[in-house]
Amino acid sequence: xxxxxxxxQDIARKTDQLVHIDPNELPRLPYPYQxxxxxxxxxLSEAKRKNRDVSLDGVTNLNVxxxxxxxxxxxxxAKFLDGLHKLLSKENNWTFLQPLMxxxxxCVKCNTCSAACPIFNESGRIEAYRPIFRSEVLRRIxxxxxxxxxxxxxxxxxxxxxLNWETVARLAQLSYRCTLCRRCAQACPMGVDNGLLSRExxxxxxxxxxxxxxxxxxxxxxxxxETGSSTGITPFALADLMEFMEEDITERTxxxxxxxxxxxxxxxxxxxxxxxxxxxxxxxxxxxxxFEAAGLKWTMSSDLVGYDSVNYGLFYDxxxxxxxxxxxxxVARKLGVKKVVLGECGHASKSAIAIGDRTWLADANIPRESxxxxxxxxxxxxxxxxxxERNNFxxxxxxxxxxxxxxxxxxxxREVLRRIAPQFREMTxxxxxxxxxxxxxxxxxxxxxNFPQWRNAISGRRKFAQILGAFSRDELDPAVNKYVCAPCSxxxxxxxxxxxxxxxxxxxxxxxxxxxxxxxxxxxxxPEGFIEWDEFH
Ligand code: SF4
Ligand code: SF4
Numbered sequence: 001x002x003x004x005x006x007x008x009q010d011i012a013r014k015t016d017q018l019v020h021i022d023p024n025e026l027p028r029l030p031y032p033y034q035x036x037x038x039x040x041x042x043x044l045s046e047a048k049r050k051n052r053d054v055s056l057d058g059v060t061n062l063n064v065x066x067x068x069x070x071x072x073x074x075x076x077x078a079k080f081l082d083g084l085h086k087l088l089s090k091e092n093n094w095t096f097l098q099p100l101m102x103x104x105x106x107c108v109k110c111n112t113c114s115a116a117c118p119i120f121n122e123s124g125r126i127e128a129y130r131p132i133f134r135s136e137v138l139r140r141i142x143x144x145x146x147x148x149x150x151x152x153x154x155x156x157x158x159x160x161x162x163l164n165w166e167t168v169a170r171l172a173q174l175s176y177r178c179t180l181c182r183r184c185a186q187a188c189p190m191g192v193d194n195g196l197l198s199r200e201x202x203x204x205x206x207x208x209x210x211x212x213x214x215x216x217x218x219x220x221x222x223x224x225x226e227t228g229s230s231t232g233i234t235p236f237a238l239a240d241l242m243e244f245m246e247e248d249i250t251e252r253t254x255x256x257x258x259x260x261x262x263x264x265x266x267x268x269x270x271x272x273x274x275x276x277x278x279x280x281x282x283x284x285x286x287x288x289x290x291f292e293a294a295g296l297k298w299t300m301s302s303d304l305v306g307y308d309s310v311n312y313g314l315f316y317d318x319x320x321x322x323x324x325x326x327x328x329x330x331v332a333r334k335l336g337v338k339k340v341v342l343g344e345c346g347h348a349s350k351s352a353i354a355i356g357d358r359t360w361l362a363d364a365n366i367p368r369e370s371x372x373x374x375x376x377x378x379x380x381x382x383x384x385x386x387x388x389e390r391n392n393f394x395x396x397x398x399x400x401x402x403x404x405x406x407x408x409x410x411x412x413x414r415e416v417l418r419r420i421a422p423q424f425r426e427m428t429x430x431x432x433x434x435x436x437x438x439x440x441x442x443x444x445x446x447x448x449x450n451f452p453q454w455r456n457a458i459s460g461r462r463k464f465a466q467i468l469g470a471f472s473r474d475e476l477d478p479a480v481n482k483y484v485c486a487p488c489s490x491x492x493x494x495x496x497x498x499x500x501x502x503x504x505x506x507x508x509x510x511x512x513x514x515x516x517x518x519x520x521x522x523x524x525x526x527p528e529g530f531i532e533w534d535e536f537h
């Protein structure tokens with residue numbers, strides 16, 4: 001059966017692999033990649049396939065088990081059904097029951113969402129990746145197995161999906177073939193949110209079957225709560241790291257800039273995604289240079305979890321989300337700051353600012369702000385002196401879904417760029433219409449099995465095409481330095497991985513980084529050359 005003929009009921013078929021990704025079916029990329037054909041997605045070894053289910057599409061970022069016996073399968077299916085009942089009950093899912101029900105009940109199958117979904121379109125329109133495919137599977141399971149009398153009337157309601165282990169295992173995988181970018185939800189005339197449905201399925205699997213990507217759960221939330229950060233950096237190691245970063249600033253710029261921690265008189269608590277400490281320390285350094293130059297009274301925290309804004313529970317599990325967000329709120333309350341500024345990280349901003357409205361309560365209800373807004377105020381009010389000529393190279397801007405579509409933070413970062421980057425140009429489309437980088441909902445940090453290949457080739461493909469499209473043919477020449485500004489730690493990770501996958505540093509000299517690096521690069525009081533062009537990082 002071809003990928004394009006699949007119907008929701010096929011999810012229950014007893015085949016080794018339901019979907020076969022054909023690199024020749026993927027849409028062609030623009031210049032200079034017109035002849036680019038992706039390699040076949042590498043198959044998992046026989047040994048790996050024995051331990052984890054990949055029967056959806058041969059791809060995995062999850063350790064979905066392979067039950068040895070029919071009894072085991074039945075047990076897992078029963079657990080899934082139990083979880084589904086909970087997902088649909090007010091007592092167990094008071095947080096999202098209402099939007100979940102609205103999304104389950106209001107789809108009129110117009111398929112407007114399909115045109116909006118980058119994963120569906122960039123896969124060569126694989127039916128199983130259509131936004132309403134997984135939603136329809138869920139709807140039919142509920143109609144047949146949860147609603148009273150559902151089994152009896154199933155032949156008349158079209159609820160024709162068999163709830164077997166194949167269905168359950170593939171649905172788990174399908175919930176991770178969606179970046180939760182919610183472009184589909186924005187396009188839907190009925191207000192249906194297929195991204196929310198994916199996320200609720202993830203929650204069910206996490207809470208009832210203990211199935212969640214290791215990078216999000218064990219190496220994410222659990223590590224963060226136990227060691228202090230999802231990178232494993234402990235408060236003790238952080239002190240050393242900061243000392244090293246202060247020395248590095250002096251070496252690079254000649255400036256003596258302190259990284260303040262736990263200041264009792266600070267107005268602002270700045271929290272970074274801890275991934276920056278290891279992968280992009282220049283981002284943390286740039287914040288420190290700007291905040292010091294602007295004369296802000298700011299601090300970071302060295303408390304457990306207080307120096308890592310990551311909250312991966314947002315992507316897969318409310319219970320895990322709450323544990324982390326309460327820690328963040330407590331750290332801010334203890335410091336007595338007037339405001340919390342979230343560094344360049346989209347999901348962390350949404351966790352603390354938007355969803356935080358429900359969890360940062362009473363005396364922990366401290367104002368929170370995206371760094372985009374803080375930077376806009378600093379740069380446009382002239383609190384740092386800038387020389388835009390230093391940034392006179394082509395710059396384009398990636399809009400992180402959580403900052404833009406989810407939170408409406410569109411203009412502040414543009415106001416800064418218009419001020420400091422004479423050759424700033426938009427991608428098409430942009431703002432709330434943007435495309436996800438392809439690493440949304442935690443995909444960017446998922447490096448296991450063959451998943452990175454899938455996300456670079458498919459979930460990030462539209463973004464990569466958009467990046468290329470932002471520059472002229474002449475500008476794409478490797479002799480021209482060009483910069484993709486991605487003010488989000490996870491988006492940067494995905495863009496870095498795509499530049500590697502498509503060999504775009506060698507072929508186009510495509511560099512990427514945050515917004516603060518561009519600001520510092522043109523600060524008149526900082527020696528030239530903060531952005532380093534001679535190597536890709
Ligand atoms: S756009 Fe909305 S109503 Fe139309 S098919 Fe998609 S989810 Fe259903
Ligand atoms: S949330 Fe994004 S990736 Fe998921 S179905 Fe909707 S458009 Fe596609």
